[in-house]
Amino acid sequence: MKMKNLYISLLACAALLPLQGCTDVSEEVYDKYISDEFYGTPEGSNAALAAVYGQVAGNWGGVGYAGADNSWYDLNCMSSDEQVIPHRNTGDWQLDFARLYKHEWLPTDGIVVNTWNWLYKSVFNANLAVELLENGGAEQSKIAEAHVLRAFFYYLLMDDYGNIPFYTDNNITVDQIPQASRQEVYDFVVSELTTYVDQLAADKGGVYYGRFNRWAGYTLLAKVYLNAEVYTGTPRWQECLAACEVVSQGAFTLHSGAANENSPLGNEYFELFGDVNPDDETIWSIFATADVVSRNIYAVRSLYGPHAQTLFGYSGWNGTIIPQDYYEKFDAADMRRNQFLVGNQGGGINYAVNVTSLDNPGAAPMAGVRCVKFYPAGIANGGGASNDFPIFRYADVLLMMAECNVRLGNTGAAKPFIDQVRQRAGLGALTANPTLTDVYNERAFELHFEGHRRQDMIRFGTFLQPNLFRGASQEYRKLFPIPTAAMDANHLLVQNPGY
Template identity: 30%
Template sequence: MNRYIKHSNKIFGAGLLALVLVFSACTDLEVEEKDSFLRSEAGAFTPLTPEGVTATLQSAYADLRDNWGNQENMYALQEVSSDELLVPTRGTDWGDNGVWRALRQHTWDGTHRDILGAWNILNRNVYKLNTIIASSTAATPAQLAEAKFLRAFNMWHVLDFYRQIPLREATDGVDVDPRVMQAQEGFDFIVKDLTEALPSLPATGTGGDRKKASQAAAHFLLAKMYLNKHVYVGGTPVAADMTSVIQHVDAIKAVGFKLHDGYFDIFKNANNSETIFWTDASSGNRIWAGLHYFQKTYDKYKDDTFGENTGGGWNGFSTTAEFYALFEGDANSNEPGAGQEERRGFVPKKTDWYHAGIGYGFLVGQQYDSSGNAMKDRPGNPLVYTKEFASQNSLTGNNERQGIRVIKYHPANGQANSYYVLFRYADAHLMKIEAILRGGTSTDNALALYNELRVIRKATPAGAITLDDILNERGRELYIEGWRRNDQVRFGTFSKPFPYMTIADDHLSIYPIPANALSTNPNLKPNPGYGGE
């Protein structure tokens, strides 16, 4: 079916009004129905049928695939703004009107592409899920639980990024300005959704369908909520909240999740003991965003034969020497057997031909093709990825070789392998260690848990740990998985200068409410430090 509706161009503070309204700056737009149900008349909500609930829930899962596999929006806000990733301009490549540089250098405002894009996407997703929850008589208890979990997942990102959550109920008319929940109310709303969802979600362990909401996924998100509660609502960590983190992590472990021995195997597929929740997004964006234009791989065909693809990398995303230095190993070599911890990865001089010479983890130094030949860049220089950029004060003027590249999802698993991890157990394990150090009650010892992770990752055990060690360990374990900004904010380092970010200002720990949202919903107010208070 290809039905269309048109509507007036009222812009809603809640972002895009899913299934009904589309953000528009000045003109009417058409909305094409694809895999969910549109209202027959804007503003008149009719509860979904059982078939409509099923289709809309499927669409909400597809949103995870489409939204979180992208390198823009949520991923850009979490990673490129942090000390973990940056996107230097190489000639004119990756200039993009400065959007990438503004994220790394914390010079954004309420018109930034990704700040607006994430706001619209997340609030659109929330509204879509509201239509399921408002159609409770047509939904099964399991479907309602899934919808509440997914709504909580999207709302958590709104809370984490913006601290204000607009809420448009499915039954609200189009002329109603969405009400706005401030941080405490938003926190309570999300926790209530997850708590109500838990009993009706499946108790999925490592052998079940982890692409769908489960009790373990809900416990994970609740642990993340309580770990960050003091950041969202103010104050300092409360022991009872930290104990809640520990209890939720223990509940995940109780159904069989545990650390997986073989770090890069975790990112092959869901068949491991760590993956709690994943989506079928293509891993292509994570693979190609940093690799050089000449770094190619081989595609596996249906008959199990291989052929070289004609594409190559996009030569963008990189990391810094300072972040690379967090890892144990020889500072001057990342070749196999150079004494580095497993998570830092390696650059092979020669490997199986379908790996095409592409390494794992952090790619630094000379790069090789599948025959062991030293590669060159387009002008003919040796393709040596350097630790330093053209300038310590600017992200412009770089050549094709500058910057360490980072890769976890390897093209040998399929350059479009549809597997992207959202939640995994090592993160929960580290949350528990942090919660113990912040005053939570547990029968486990934080140092013993910390060393359990380091030993399985082939790193040297520690004799003692501090909270600073936990932040660094989270960086080593979870790099490019979409958690770094959240971690830096919680540990107080996001608003302190770090390489290629010189602004020390606490208000930047929260993104601005997009200018378009402020202009259309009077219930929204500018976040502190962004004017108009």
């Protein structure tokens, strides 16, 4: 908990700075110290960065990468095939999530708007941090951190929205921000990362558990290269592989997959999704302490109310389910299947695999497979738990190396990477060299519920395929629309095709 307490202290420091600026102080040297010197100190540079990292942590109101609801996580996960919150035939739950799953979202939909607003607030904070740290003469690794954070937000923006408003100086009004092409934003992100990742601290864990160090920076660069063909039309498999190979020099390993009778899910593997994510495999994670900073709602949001009350001591939200076809992909011997609750749970709780309706009239109260991958840990209540959220894990890096090698024709070289992940899950090694289908499926099994699926589906060409609740989607659904409010505020913007 020590590192969490440090992180919370940094956020509090950042929050207090505007209040200090409003204090009635007559000496001009105070203002000069704040602007020209304070952000060059360790305390000042940490405060500037904390204001940006505070945007990554998920909380209410559609804020953050993951942890709460109606935000980036929901937009990207529920538009894929891995999870959805159906409207219930009892009248529970709005239709937003079912609309995402059925690819029926609109430019006015709340989750589309929330994600846009969060990311642009994050860009604004990152721009400010870059300016403050550079003007204050901060330590170069801290300046690099601010640049890489900004690149991270622009990466998420171009991934979701394509051609987007782009600016690096906050001294501009919303109606004057120019729209950059996806290619231009991609080029910027790659340039920023290749310029600054080697200037990041190489330290692992400790204060860098929840911050960008060199290994997290190279993992981000690998993710950008992994999807380069989607963004620009030109694949960058060799560049992605090279970035992953740098990360592999960071002494990361897969966490144990041994049985553990003290784990509620029966295996040490699930420690990766607990109160503190083990730093043998975790590369970058979101701190969460419920009701203090961030939260993790994903288990309590999934379970039926009385069932959660029995297991956790507080009621569940009866929300998220795992679609039948996704659940049935998992091998019965795969210990990762332990995250799913299906069938008779006792006490009158019986989760049916089959769901016949998402919206009209909706699903029955106990229809749908439930997921407790993030089994509540630490401080927890009906508003969420304190499970930290892994943004990047070494298992993802291994699977990226497997994918790049397959795409480059080196299937033999790919096999050891995918086999490591499979064998940790209790499965045997592949009997032949992996195909792209093997890689695609393994990513589904290993990274489920962690925010990667939509991107994977688009890259592998499956995102538009029909499912049990809709026909094939049109090409334009690979991008989300620019929100109507953003279009109204800036007439320089051109809406994405199809909207």
